[in-house]
Each structure stands twice: as C-alpha cells, then as structure tokens.
Amino acid sequence: MATGISPNDIASLPKAELHLHLEGSIRPAIACALASRHGITYAEEEVQRRYKYTSFSEFIEAFKWVTSFLREPSDFAVVAADLAEQLLQQNVVYAEVTLSIGVMLLRKQHPQANFEAILEATESFESRGLRLNWIFDAVRQFGPEPAVEVVESARRCSSPRIVAFGIGGDELSIRTSEFRGAYLRAAGYGLHRLIHAGEIGGPEKIREAVDLLGVERIGHGIAAIHDPALMDLLAARQIPLEVCPVSNLRTGALAEQLRNPRATIEQHPLSQLLRHGIPIVLSTDDPAMFHTSLSNEYKYAAAMGLSAEEQQRLVANSFRFSFLPGVERARLSPEPA
Numbered sequence: 527m528a529t530g531i532s533p534n535d536i537a538s539l540p541k542a543e544l545h546l547h548l549e550g551s552i553r554p555a556i557a558c559a560l561a562s563r564h565g566i567t568y569a570e571e572e573v574q575r576r577y578k579y580t581s582f583s584e585f586i587e588a589f590k591w592v593t594s595f596l597r598e599p600s601d602f603a604v605v606a607a608d609l610a611e612q613l614l615q616q617n618v619v620y621a622e623v624t625l626s627i628g629v630m631l632l633r634k635q636h637p638q639a640n641f642e643a644i645l646e647a648t649e650s651f652e653s654r655g656l657r658l659n660w661i662f663d664a665v666r667q668f669g670p671e672p673a674v675e676v677v678e679s680a681r682r683c684s685s686p687r688i689v690a691f692g693i694g695g696d697e698l699s700i701r702t703s704e705f706r707g708a709y710l711r712a713a714g715y716g717l718h719r720l721i722h723a724g725e726i727g728g729p730e731k732i733r734e735a736v737d738l739l740g741v742e743r744i745g746h747g748i749a750a751i752h753d754p755a756l757m758d759l760l761a762a763r764q765i766p767l768e769v770c771p772v773s774n775l776r777t778g779a780l781a782e783q784l785r786n787p788r789a790t791i792e793q794h795p796l797s798q799l800l801r802h803g804i805p806i807v808l809s810t811d812d813p814a815m816f817h818t819s820l821s822n823e824y825k826y827a828a829a830m831g832l833s834a835e836e837q838q839r840l841v842a843n844s845f846r847f848s849f850l851p852g853v854e855r856a857r858l859s860p861e862p863a
C-alpha cells in the first residue's frame with residue numbers, strides 16, 4: 527500500500543526481473559572480449575555502432591551478430607557472470623533469465639554443456655544474494671519441430687533451475703496453433719509456459735497464446751491496448767504482461783503499436799494496462815543492446831506518471847508473478863506475497 531516512497535528509493539529496494547535475455551545483456555566491452563577469444567578484434571565504438579537500430583529487423587541483425595561470438599560453453603560462462611554482476615549492482619535479488627536454446631541448436635551446439643557452464647559461472651552469486659532461474663526459449667520462425675527440440679533439451683538438462691519454456695523471435699512468422707505440441711510437452715514436463723506476443727503483432731497473437739497454448743505470462747503484450755475485451759480477460763485471469771518500455775522504443779514496437787512514428791516513451795501504454803487491472807512486471811528485455819537497466823526502466827515508469835504506490839506495485843509484481851515456489855518467493859520478496 528502507499529507508503530510515500532520516492533521513486534529514487536526504488537533503486538535501493540530488492541527487486542526481481544522476469545524478462546531478460548542472456549544474449550541481450552552482452553555489454554560492448556564483453557562483446558569485444560568474446561570476439562578476441564575467437565581471434566577477432568573490435569573496438570568498443572564498433573559494438574556501440576552496431577547496437578543502434580531504427581527497426582525490429584535491424585535489432586535482430588545486431589542480435590545475430592553478437593551471439594555469433596557465443597561459440598564455446600566458456601563464452602556463455604563469461605556472459606552469464608557479467609550479467610549476474612550487472613544485476614547485483616542494481617539490487618536485483620532474483621531473475622528469470624531467458625536462454626536462446628533455439629539458436630544454440632541451430633548452431634549445432636550442445637545446450638547441456640552451455641547450460642552447465644552457465645550454472646557453474648553463476649553459482650557463487652547465490653551467496654552474494656542473487657538467485658537465478660532460467661527459461662529455455664525457442665525461435666518462432668524456426669518452426670514447431672525445433673521448438674519441440676528446445677523442450678526436449680530442457681528435459682535432458684533436468685535441472686530445477688530451468689523453470690519455463692518460451693518462444694521469441696518473429697511473431698508474424700508461423701501460426702500460433704502450430705506450437706501446441708511443444709507447449710503440451712512442456713506442460714507435461716512440469717515447465718511453466720510463456721511467449722513473446724503482441725510486441726509487434728496484433729492483440730490476436732496474445733489471445734491465441736492464452737487460448738491455444740495455455741501460457742502463464744506474456745512477453746510484451748502491449749498490443750492488448752487495441753482490444754478492450756482482451757484487456758478485460760488478462761485482468762480477470764490475472765495473466766501478467768512483461769513490459770519492457772525502452773525495448774519497445776528502440777525496436778520501433780512502440781511507434782508501431784501507437785501508430786505514431788514519433789511516439790515517445792512517456793506515451794507508453796504501461797499505465798493504461800496497469801490501471802485496467804492487468805498485472806504488469808517491468809523488465810529490460812536486452813539491457814546492453816537497448817542501453818538500459820532495470821533502474822532506468824523504473825525512472826521511465828515515473829516519467830509516465832506512475833505514482834509511488836504504482837511503482838511499488840511493479841516491484842512487488844515481479845516477485846508475485848515469478849515462477850519461484852511460494853516459500854522462496856516469500857523469502858526473497860520485500861513485501862508479503
């Protein structure tokens with residue numbers, strides 16, 4: 527409830543982050559270090575230049591470029607340890623980090639070996655107050671069979687740290703219904719389910735994901751503003767949207783959804799969705815690639831006109847709608863669940 531907390535105090539609160547890609551957290555200095563491990567020299571300025579986009583497709587190109595240096599399990603270890611440091615610096619005590627297993631499989635890598643290296647690299651952060659869990663992610667445009675392979679990778683890794691299966695990538699590519707088998711299998715293995723939908727696609731992508739795939743959270747989902755009945759449904763069923771304002775600005779998704787090429791972040795529909803009663807969790811998506819941080823996202827939330835109580839609700843939501851078991855959630859959350 528309202529406590530009169532100032533927006534600046536948000537920075538000092540223990541926080542959680544639920545929509546965060548490991549591959550999008552590679553800072554320019556780390557990208558240079560990774561490239562040099564494979565005999566390629568880049569200046570940080572070159573990485574900075576590549577980390578600028580005016581459209582979703584340009585962002586995808588940059589994502590492909592930087593992930594091309596993730597070749598060995600030890601590369602993943604370097605990136606994971608650096609992400610953990612970034613999170614601790616912002617007082618993030620819990621994160622569910624998305625791993626693009628679909629890309630690993632496309633590149634004929636071994637997800638198990640990469641995942642073991644990631645776990646080893648981040649294990650010591652637990653004693654420093656950071657708990658990490660992982661989401662195995664498929665790439666939508668690669669199709670339903672590779673998505674099933676991602677689910678099978680999660681089963682083979684057989685780790686309690688893998689909490690969910692999701693799909694990202696181009697939501698306009700392959701029909702949602704094609705992925706029913708992958709989601710059914712994921713549910714059968716006890717994985718939680720989520721998906722990127724309504725980021726650049728329309729509200730029907732969100733509705734399909736809820737109706738056909740039984741997803742428990744939606745990545746982005748800002749297209750819901752175009753469908754009042756869908757907003758009612760998300761609120762009634764308390765299905766959270768993982769909202770990433772700076773990402774939406776930088777990929778052009780915000781301009782697309784608002785039908786305004788000059789849309790500013792202050793016009794982001796986060797407050798409209800939140801005030802409709804839909805649970806919102808605030809996230810960075812790809813913090814290094816979008817030049818943002820969780821603290822930065824909270825500053826923008828304040829700039830969008832969210833009250834201190836509403837910002838505090840966002841902080842609480844990131845624990846409440848996590849896939850942590852109840853006991854652990856209660857232990858880590860700054861508020862009663």
Ligand SMILES: [Zn+2]
Pocket residue numbers: 545547694722745811
């Ligand atoms: Zn994402």
